[in-house]
Amino acid sequence: MARNRIVVITGASSGIGRASALRFARAGDCVVLASRRGMALRELAEECRLQGAPGALAVPTDTTDEDAVQALGAAALARFGRIDVWVNSAAVSVFAPFVEVPLDDFRRVIDVNLMGYVYGARAALQVMSPQGRGVLINVSSVVGEIPQPYTAAYGMSKAAVRALGVSLRQELLLEKETNIRVVTIMPATVDTPFFRHSANYTGRQILAMPPVYSVDKVARTIVNAARLPRNEIVIGAASKAMVRQHRRHPKSLEAQMAWHVEKTHLSTHRSADITPGTLHEPDRSPGDATATGGWHGGRRLARRRFIGSSIAAAGIAWGLLRLRSRVGPSAR
């Protein structure tokens, strides 16, 4: 697909959605921006135009409202006449031990992260099917493959989004719709305001668990995926190593992940406020609508490299041990 694609993005006001909108704009594409914060979207639309988007439309949308998501698709169609790419990125999370999560918050995470994507996928496919082409990009997470403690609702929603992608690809295959593609993006931790936005009932500060990837790397992957779609894209060498390890040795990787979350995702001291985050209401304070979250310091980059190489070394050691045990003592 060439320039001037029409790209709808949910969760555009901050983080990955915002960084992707700006990248699509710089590539010469028109963007249709959706999230709850109208003012942030209007400012972003202006920035996108300045960066090169031939057209940019802000459509305030709560993605848990099916009619609002239908109206988003209709607004894109009315303004630009088609939809080439639809990116579902709007999501929230809640941190708490499973039995302590307020059920309203648990349901809200499922509503935004799963039903919001379902409404988005339906609105996108209703336009892409008669067009006979288009790319639907669902932002899931490595957590969709390797869930974590204290975020059951989030992990469930991200696994379900992966499953949604597989089902849709199968239906498109049966319908011989070879020009409509569904991509699932699976990043690990990304430097965005996401953790500041999350609900937190742990009493501990939520930290960006290393390895932390730059939001630009994820945005670049999304823009490239719109051009050259692949079914599932795990972002980053350390994330790929974790996924490989999980498929080979789920028990040990799950134990490692539990330990890693306990030690690095939440502070040891209990000094955090109890908060529903932005689950039910967005953060409208000036300066919150940014792409980055302030996590990408040099120390974290160093830790990321250290952890990446540790995971690789552990994988190699594990492989060698298994090889030796298969070969048996006679060969030694």
Ligand SMILES: NC(=O)c1ccc[n+]([C@@H]2O[C@H](COP(=O)([O-])OP(=O)(O)OC[C@H]3O[C@@H](n4cnc5c(N)ncnc54)[C@H](OP(=O)(O)O)[C@@H]3O)[C@@H](O)[C@H]2O)c1
């Ligand atoms: N950051 C990470 O470490 C990470 C890792 C893996 C995957 N991801 C995934 O990446 C995607 C983007 O997250 P992010 O890191 O960019 O977080 P973020 O900065 O918090 O962005 C989330 C976006 O979702 C929007 N949103 C939340 N609830 C909404 C609702 N009900 N209706 C419409 N929009 C809503 C927010 O805007 P408003 O408040 O204006 O509505 C915001 O634009 C998510 O799918 C997330 O699961 C993130």
